[in-house]
Amino acid sequence: MPRLTRAESQARTRARLLEVAGELFLRDGYATTSLEKVADAAGYTRGAVYxxxxxxxxxxxxxxxxxxxRRVEDILAILRADTLEERVHLFEVWAEQVVGDPGWTRLELEFGxxxxxxxxLREELATRIVALCDLIAQGVKSFEDTDGINLRMPADQIGVAMLSLGVGLGVFRSVEPKLPIGALVNTLRVLVGIPVQS
Incomplete structure (x- = not known):
């Protein structure tokens, strides 16, 4: 087996550190996870982390x-579905599985x-939040462009509303997973002007 170049070795180390850190942050939370724990669990020194x-x-x-x-990739795949109804259904299935994931929700809150x-750090995180809102806005705007529907409010406001509702519902579902995802899905339906499902 050929020896790895320095760049390949660094990339492999970084990927392993990210993988292990992700597992620890999601399992134990931000406050409890230390760089030492990440280094030990990944089989590296603290120097490798730094x-x-x-x-x-x-x-x-x-x-x-x-x-x-990964979540954005999921949403982009959903947006490629043929019909609006199919996209909304796939969004509902996705949201049922993802919104309220306890580890992810806790990590987002702690890190926030x-x-x-x-x-x-706040500015870096704010940039990412705005980008997520913009992505959602582009997605719902595509409903208007491809499906001929009339949005009930501007797409950028729908982006903010859907992300806010999704995060809020995610926090509550991380405590009570039985809370129905229908509130999020039906809000999307109302905002994009399609019939609400009971």
Whole structure:
């Protein structure tokens, strides 16, 4: 087997650190997970962690970026469905599985509190939140463009409303998983102007 280049070795180390950090952050939360724990669990030294990430905040942001990127891929796949009704149905199935994931929800909340106390970190997180709202807005705008529906409010406001409702419902569902996802799905239906399902 050929020896890895330095760049390949660094990329492999970084990927492993992200994988292990993700597992620990999701299982134990932000506050409890230390860089030492990540290094030990990944089989590396603290130096390996610090050569890839400035600090725990940067590592956690990278973990959350990866989680959100997977969620965005899911949503983009849903938007490729043929009909509006099929897209809404697939969104409902996805939301039932994802909204309220206890580890992810707790990590987002803990990290949000952490970020609010640090101006630079807060700005980085704010940029990501705005990008998510914009992505949702583009998605619902595509309903108007491809399906000929009339949105009930501007797409950018729908983006903010849907992300806010999804996060809020996610927090509550992480405590009580039986809360119905229908409130989120039917809000989407109302906002894009299609009939509500009971």
């Amino acid at each position: 050569s890839n990430f400035r600090n725990k905040d940067e590592l956690c942001m990278a973990v959350l970026d990866e989680i959100r990127a 509190v952490q970020a609010s106390a640090d101006e630079t």
